[in-house]
Amino acid sequence: MRPGVEGPTLVLVVAVGVLFGCGVVLLLERSLTRILLGVILLGNGVNALILMGGRAGAAPVVGVAPAGRLSDALPQAMILTAIVITFGLTAFLLAVSYRSWYLTGDDEVPDDIEDRQVRRAAERNEPATADLGGEGADADPEQVDPQLPRRLRPGDGPG
Template structure:
């Protein structure tokens, strides 16, 4: 049974990571993804069980550690390192080109959504028939 402090630590990491992923700058998004990954790794490690003997040494089967969580965490660390490096390189390139790394609104996507909403209004559809129709109640055209 893992300790409450380790589970709380994993929860705090995932919670802070989700908060950062919801930001609009690429740097914070990728740091948030890294925090989520680390939180899940801590959770997997905590669920792996108590410390014991390495599986190769043998001995009593009650004290042997399961190597699968460790292998999953090692793979996750390698993949998250590559993903974070690629994402931060994209953020740096965006900052060099535009002076900021903020994710801009997709103007074309908003135009398509307004066109579908206008088509739905002229045809009398309420939007319940077509789940792809997106209504922008704010009227904000940024």
């Protein structure tokens, strides 16, 4: 570091570490609500990390202070971009979790059928086989979705 220039405080470094750690732990959960919270925490951690890379100083407006004392405007612009990206991803995950809850009644991410087959093959130490295709989408058991339970709406059913 240059003399007279302060670096990031320990509190900010610890806060970034906690945000990243909690975000990763929540991303590894099976509930879409927790995954959504993990994405939000990771987005805030990225914003704080970018903030640490900037130079502190006066407002980045020419004529307000000498050129050497102005703050760096690039991290501020990057943080605004990261906020927009995080907001878009949050809106998408919120829509996916609502749709999952509406269709199935819960927001848990189910196992994929092919993932189960790969895990069983790995437990038996079998080599992975390639899907050669040719049977069509309706005859391929990996591509057929199981029937999801339909939620009753007001007016459905007897009476």
